Amino acid sequence: MAETVDTTIRDALRAVYDPCCREKGISVVDMGLLHRAEVEDGVARVELLLTSGWCPFATTVLSEAESAVRALPGVTDASVEVVWSQAWTPERLSAGARERLRFLPDPAAVGDPAAYVRDKTPAGGS
Template sequence: MTQPAPEWAVRALSGVYDPCCREKGISVVDMGLLRSVEMRDTHARVELLLTSGWCPFAARVLTDVADAINAEPGVESCEVEVVWDEAWTTDRLSESATRKLRFLPDPVAVPDRDAYLSQQRGDQR
């Protein structure tokens, strides 16, 4: 079982964004991409999950994560690895990210789904 990331690493990575979610203000932490951070002396090892193996921005995210961790006191080097033995799912999203990514209102807030969808599409009845 993977240990939770140290608080200092979570804080450092809370300002790192997947380019697809930057405009919504959803960090790699809120996306649930951060799997673990392990320190050995002054070397950090970060494990990330990706939402897709086809992510065109993976290299950018890896660089941004390494830069944020390397900027922390006591860290002299950082290795970031994408792990594939666990699939990313929407269960990993923070509550904040879930709210920001919700395209439809919570189902309990819409008593008549068909009428709501019709209104959103601009249907004339």
């Protein structure tokens, strides 16, 4: 089944953050966690992926997502569930999230990777 995403729900979830990425301003949408979101007859159903099945913040993300969706006009009931049948991968990150999560420069910007590492490694470090 194809991923269907209601744009109103998607926009509401842009204000919901994975606690690990809140300080970087990366929403669950930008993290690529939104798998499916539909509203039918006032009932919203949202499916999210987790970056890890061991995510300690899963309940926080799910409850904040549910609150955001329930607050939408016309939504009378909402459920937010985890999709276990599909794994999250970094390819799901938005371009902005990918850039904000980058710890090292873009490889294309580094002419000589070995020289870059050598220059950034503290003396006596390994």
